[in-house]
Amino acid sequence: MRTLEVDLGDRSYPIYIGGDLLEQAGAYFERHELTKKSPVLIVTDTNVAPLHLRKVEVSLQSSGYRTVHHIVEAGEPSKSLAVFEEVMTTAIESGLDRKSSVVALGGGVVGDLAGFVAASYMRGVNFIQMPTTILAHDSSVGGKVAVNHRLAKNMIGAFYQPEMVLYDVSSLQTLPNREVRAGLSEMVKHGLIWDQQFTDWCGDNAGKLLSLDPETLEYGLIQGCGVKAKVVAADEREQGLRAILNLGHTLGHAIEATGGYGEYLHGEAISIGMAAAALIAVHRGKEAALYERTVELLQGFGLPTAMPVHLDEDQLISAMMHDKKFTENKIVFVLPVQIGKVEIVSDVTLDEVRRVIAELKGERQNV
Amino acid sequence: MRTLEVDLGDRSYPIYIGGDLLEQAGAYFERHELTKKSPVLIVTDTNVAPLHLRKVEVSLQSSGYRTVHHIVEAGEPSKSLAVFEEVMTTAIESGLDRKSSVVALGGGVVGDLAGFVAASYMRGVNFIQMPTTILAHDSSVGGKVAVNHRLAKNMIGAFYQPEMVLYDVSSLQTLPNREVRAGLSEMVKHGLIWDQQFTDWCGDNAGKLLSLDPETLEYGLIQGCGVKAKVVAADEREQGLRAILNLGHTLGHAIEATGGYGEYLHGEAISIGMAAAALIAVHRGKEAALYERTVELLQGFGLPTAMPVHLDEDQLISAMMHDKKFTENKIVFVLPVQIGKVEIVSDVTLDEVRRVIAELKGERQNV
Ligand SMILES: NC(=O)c1ccc[n+]([C@@H]2O[C@H](COP(=O)([O-])OP(=O)(O)OC[C@H]3O[C@@H](n4cnc5c(N)ncnc54)[C@H](O)[C@@H]3O)[C@@H](O)[C@H]2O)c1
Ligand SMILES: NC(=O)c1ccc[n+]([C@@H]2O[C@H](COP(=O)([O-])OP(=O)(O)OC[C@H]3O[C@@H](n4cnc5c(N)ncnc54)[C@H](O)[C@@H]3O)[C@@H](O)[C@H]2O)c1
Ligand SMILES: [Zn+2]
Ligand SMILES: [Zn+2]
Numbered sequence: 001m002r003t004l005e006v007d008l009g010d011r012s013y014p015i016y017i018g019g020d021l022l023e024q025a026g027a028y029f030e031r032h033e034l035t036k037k038s039p040v041l042i043v044t045d046t047n048v049a050p051l052h053l054r055k056v057e058v059s060l061q062s063s064g065y066r067t068v069h070h071i072v073e074a075g076e077p078s079k080s081l082a083v084f085e086e087v088m089t090t091a092i093e094s095g096l097d098r099k100s101s102v103v104a105l106g107g108g109v110v111g112d113l114a115g116f117v118a119a120s121y122m123r124g125v126n127f128i129q130m131p132t133t134i135l136a137h138d139s140s141v142g143g144k145v146a147v148n149h150r151l152a153k154n155m156i157g158a159f160y161q162p163e164m165v166l167y168d169v170s171s172l173q174t175l176p177n178r179e180v181r182a183g184l185s186e187m188v189k190h191g192l193i194w195d196q197q198f199t200d201w202c203g204d205n206a207g208k209l210l211s212l213d214p215e216t217l218e219y220g221l222i223q224g225c226g227v228k229a230k231v232v233a234a235d236e237r238e239q240g241l242r243a244i245l246n247l248g249h250t251l252g253h254a255i256e257a258t259g260g261y262g263e264y265l266h267g268e269a270i271s272i273g274m275a276a277a278a279l280i281a282v283h284r285g286k287e288a289a290l291y292e293r294t295v296e297l298l299q300g301f302g303l304p305t306a307m308p309v310h311l312d313e314d315q316l317i318s319a320m321m322h323d324k325k326f327t328e329n330k331i332v333f334v335l336p337v338q339i340g341k342v343e344i345v346s347d348v349t350l351d352e353v354r355r356v357i358a359e360l361k362g363e364r365q366n367v
Numbered sequence: 368m369r370t371l372e373v374d375l376g377d378r379s380y381p382i383y384i385g386g387d388l389l390e391q392a393g394a395y396f397e398r399h400e401l402t403k404k405s406p407v408l409i410v411t412d413t414n415v416a417p418l419h420l421r422k423v424e425v426s427l428q429s430s431g432y433r434t435v436h437h438i439v440e441a442g443e444p445s446k447s448l449a450v451f452e453e454v455m456t457t458a459i460e461s462g463l464d465r466k467s468s469v470v471a472l473g474g475g476v477v478g479d480l481a482g483f484v485a486a487s488y489m490r491g492v493n494f495i496q497m498p499t500t501i502l503a504h505d506s507s508v509g510g511k512v513a514v515n516h517r518l519a520k521n522m523i524g525a526f527y528q529p530e531m532v533l534y535d536v537s538s539l540q541t542l543p544n545r546e547v548r549a550g551l552s553e554m555v556k557h558g559l560i561w562d563q564q565f566t567d568w569c570g571d572n573a574g575k576l577l578s579l580d581p582e583t584l585e586y587g588l589i590q591g592c593g594v595k596a597k598v599v600a601a602d603e604r605e606q607g608l609r610a611i612l613n614l615g616h617t618l619g620h621a622i623e624a625t626g627g628y629g630e631y632l633h634g635e636a637i638s639i640g641m642a643a644a645a646l647i648a649v650h651r652g653k654e655a656a657l658y659e660r661t662v663e664l665l666q667g668f669g670l671p672t673a674m675p676v677h678l679d680e681d682q683l684i685s686a687m688m689h690d691k692k693f694t695e696n697k698i699v700f701v702l703p704v705q706i707g708k709v710e711i712v713s714d715v716t717l718d719e720v721r722r723v724i725a726e727l728k729g730e731r732q733n734v
Contacts, residue, residue, distance in 0.1 A: 081452050085516070092518045120487075123511065123524045124604075144490065149452070151459045157490045158525060237491075 026063025134183025182267025393430025501550025549634025
């Protein structure tokens with residue numbers, strides 16, 4: 001077991017990463033002096049519940065905690081105000097009080113939803129993250145919680161830090177292959193924006209990571225969370241530096257939106273976005289090797305790096321404008337400077353974006 | 368114009384209280400360096416909009432701000448997640464961004480609703496309070512924002528501080544009489560919990576306050592807000608001291624709940640609750656004069672102090688238990704020690720509560 005401290009003053013919290021941690025949930029609750037007088041609400045989804053819920057309940061109950069659970073449909077549509085209200089109903093009916101904890105047992109969807117419940121129930125109760133996806137190594141650091149509005153993703157939410165994150169790598173063994181790859185995309189991103197050595201390590205260990213080798217995963221997740229924690233600690237409320245976390249996301253979000261959020265997983269979309277960012281950087285004078293290395297890395301994880309030919313260029317552009325705003329045909333973009341280092345530039349033009357979309361459509365369609 | 372600084376470290380903000388401030392909204396926005404690039408959303412209700420919205424819009428627009436508004440039905444039912452979502456829709460469709468401001472123009476209902484919108488839209492944008500009721504002198508200090516769940520009031524919300532409060536006493540002139548009385552109930556409460564001199568001043572100036580004399584109102588509001596600000600500054604997140612603000616509220620909430628939230632205004636219900644708290648204190652050994660003075664004060668404002676005979680005792684008790692919880696038949700209560708001073712006791716018994724309910728039903732039913 002490894003511990004990473006996320007340093008946010010009096011909102012600091014530890015991330016525990018290791019095997020079989022869900023079975024020890026009760027002990028971790030006690031370690032954090034969470035009261036046994038108030039009920040604990042576990043929020044999870046229809047895929048995760050049959051696989052992992054029982055372990056958490058048994059452990060908490062053996063330690064003397066009273067638990068209730070609320071199971072939402074797996075998938076992004078559960079990040080809605082309607083489902084949020086249903087979870088609130090369960091919380092009230094189960095008698096949760098100000099000292100209660102809300103546990104998110106699942107991926108980023110459950111984490112974001114349950115986190116916003118924890119932030120808002122009685123104006124804020126304890127929040128415990130138990131991520132069960134690789135992608136959630138990203139969402140479990142940073143304190144961003146939210147639900148979607150039908151007009152825009154993550155529009156309604158809060159900054160709310162958990163008491164602790166219990167990251168059980170054993171729980172990742174049941175993750176579908178495609179979710180594994182998509183989650184590793186954010187891990188590679190954390191390398192690309194911050195740490196060349198870690199990026200190289202990711203490249204060298206792609207096979208072990210994809211096959212969910214526990215030791216390798218543990219190290220990769222600690223490093224990935226560590227990069228995010230450093231960035232967030234420097235910029236908790238997203239005023240500046242934190243924007244580097246958006247490498248690949250500007251175009252990535254547009255791909256998700258244009259593909260109707262069913263076709264591409266987030267991790268896949270940002271993989272294409274990272275390839276695009278590298279290509280823009282090359283067009284602006286960086287060596288071609290920067291783009292080549294980026295693509296090689298991502299493809300090593302079975303991630304897509306070509307622009308899907310059926311996505312309409314104009315639709316992609318207008319989705320980007322919805323997300324970020326072009327000012328005088330210029331847009332803010334995170335671009336690589338070299339492997340492990342990025343910069344935020346505010347003058348990427350519409351033409352540059354159109355050019356990489358076209359060029360990446362010409363690439364071999366690898367997924 | 369008077370200014371009161373609410374002292375909360377880097378979340379501190381000023382309350383401006385004076386005449387014709389709504390007409391100067393634009394100047395105050397400029398003073399607070401709120402950007403003119405992002406649209407401003409004004410949330411108000413169907414009663415307030417025809418009376419006061421235009422003034423704010425004209426002032427902001429003359430200063431170069433782009434404004435949009437969202438008008439909700441007047442009344443407590445608008446403090447719902449459904450209405451919250453509608454306001455969010457307006458915010459998104461109007462292109463509000465992270466630098467935008469959300470203005471609450473109205474009473475506590477609009478303040479709580481718009482405040483939670485401001486807290487949650489894109490995880491938090493600027494919040495400006497423009498209270499138009501006397502009761503809102505209470506809700507405009509403290510940072511509590513919320514909507515109701517159908518099972519419980521104020522259950523879903525946040526602690527979120529405004530950038531500033533613009534309290535235009537001129538706007539209070541259009542307030543219905545009963546709302547004036549109910550609002551003054553909280554003002555008297557602020558005297559009773561903290562400041563004997565101010566309490567006496569309230570008693571002496573009841574007539575002027577009820578007739579909305581601007582100078583008198585301005586002074587009373589500053590003092591009332593001042594008490595609340597001091598309490599909140601000492602206990603921003605409601606860990607201890609802040610509980611004294613609940614004088615009269617334990618029973619008051621039960622009266623509101625039992626009366627179905629239509630029959631009693633909040634200020635009326637807590638008036639009865641304050642009389643009850645004083646009577647419990649007398650039963651526990653304080654001089655009868657403490658109760659008599661409390662009742663005299665409240666009646667001086669035309670506020671009720673007798674328990675309505677038709678409210679069922681068991682229903683009241685069960686509503687209280689829903690709200691606060693009796694532990695081994697004991698409940699936490701705020702009780703007066705003398706005029707201007709209260710204490711929090713945790714051992715008020717069910718029998719004591721039943722006794723005052725019965726005795727206060729015997730009082731002359733003054734409203
Ligand atoms: N808050 C943040 O900072 C942040 C950062 C990145 C992403 N996100 C959000 O996270 C969400 C995506 O996260 P995600 O990819 O984890 O999605 P997810 O929660 O939908 O999980 C992906 C799928 O895997 C299933 N699953 C989860 N754990 C499993 C397990 N152990 N075994 C088998 N199946 C399992 C889920 O049921 C789901 O079908 C998006 O909504 C995104 O907006 C938030
Ligand atoms: N956040 C807090 O700390 C806090 C504290 C106390 C009360 N509250 C909340 O405040 C609400 C009650 O506040 P309220 O009494 O201001 O209620 P309100 O907002 O419903 O206003 C009362 C009535 O007066 C009308 N009105 C408002 N201003 C007017 C004006 N200038 N002229 C004519 N009519 C006007 C409104 O349309 C409404 O019909 C409750 O929901 C309560 O929970 C919150
Ligand atoms: Zn991402
Ligand atoms: Zn009140």
